[in-house]
Amino acid sequence: MLSRTAENLFWMARYMERAESTARLLTMGQRMAILPGATMRDEWRSVAQVTDCEEVFGKDAVIREADVVEHLILNPDNPSSIRSCLAMARQNGKSVRTALTQEMWESLNEGWRKLETYGVVEARRDFAELVDWVKNRAMMFRGATESGHLRNEGHDFLRTGGALERAQMTLRLLDVKYYVLLPETEVIGGHRDHYQWTSVLHALSGSRAYHHVYGGSYTPAQITDFIMLNRQFPRSVLYCFDQLAYRLQRLAHWHGQRTPANLRSEEMVETLSGADSGDIFRKGLHETIQGKLAQCNALGVEIAEAYHFG
Structure with missing residues (x-):
């Protein structure tokens, strides 16, 4: 191509x-x-x-x-x-x-x-x-x-672009709202806190999916885990990272050569999938998100270089 x-x-x-x-x-x-x-x-x-x-x-x-x-x-x-x-x-x-x-x-x-x-x-x-x-x-x-x-290399380029953009937008949404949404305790304390956190789920079309996973329990840590780590929710960051690694591996197969983009995408999956429940929230949501955004930006550059985008 x-x-x-x-x-x-x-x-x-x-x-x-x-x-x-x-x-x-x-x-x-x-x-x-x-x-x-x-x-x-x-x-x-x-x-x-x-x-x-x-x-x-x-x-x-x-x-x-x-x-x-x-x-x-x-x-x-x-x-x-x-x-x-x-x-x-x-x-x-x-x-x-x-x-x-x-x-x-x-x-x-x-x-x-x-x-x-x-x-x-x-x-x-x-x-x-x-x-x-x-x-x-x-x-x-x-x-x-x-x-x-057709499930050809053109399809893989389409899906790679969509997954990268979706991961970045999900990360930015969660990061910018972090300071507004973070209550003083780990449990959502009032009606406004509940409405704000669930508004994030609503924006991602994740309200019903979240309820299937956690039932009626809503905490900042659980919502963060769901948006960042749930491998079954198609707008979660880890789901997008999985898609990036998979599509880039298919592109490597089409072209007969792995690139730095393959290595980075696999590292992105490995580091994020290794997080346990609540880890991201406890270790620092803002810092984690900024690191993942930097990885996404670097991956975009590596994809462009690997496939000679103008």
Whole structure:
């Protein structure tokens, strides 16, 4: 496979995953912002932090919902806005049109200009509808990919890009919310704490899955373990790391050569899977997450170097 084709597939999946993850994050931000005292906690700033756009708003400014909606949903000049991510996913898909199924292309192409018709007032009014629309586009793309795409090296590049982006967004979400969500004790003490922690699960579509694992018990340590370590939950960090190691091993097979990316992905799995229940929370959630984000960034660079991305 040509390096350019591989790069287009890799980034197409990343952009689709980023668009969906941003939509999920915005939903969580809105849920948190309606709680008493949310203005004092500046909940929307944490959303800006997790998407690396805090500096756009200024250090001392109070960030409002309208600001976030404009910048993270509608702004065509922000490369991480949902509008930009969907446009870039389509552009990458158009460049490798023959490598996609008809259904995959349709999921990228249909309605991709929808957000161009919205202003901030309309987007806030239709916030829930827009978020659901973005999530549905991403799910249609994944469904089309899983149901009809050949399991060749192009498929592995797609899945590698999606897994890397999902791991990073999950880590960022948990890290930025850490100081807001951490109660003074290990057990969630009040209604607001419970609502905030469960909002993280809700943003990751993990509420039902968490309940199957832990029942009605909600503690910061258990929720952290679930989001970081559960190998059966498809949005957990370890699940994504497992996928990265597996897909990169398949790519090594296709190309007849292992690369530094293989070694790093396997190390990422080994170090995280070795954690026991509660270890991450006790040893330092913020420090652990920053280390994993650094590993993800380094892995992205190694993948690009190994397969000669431009």
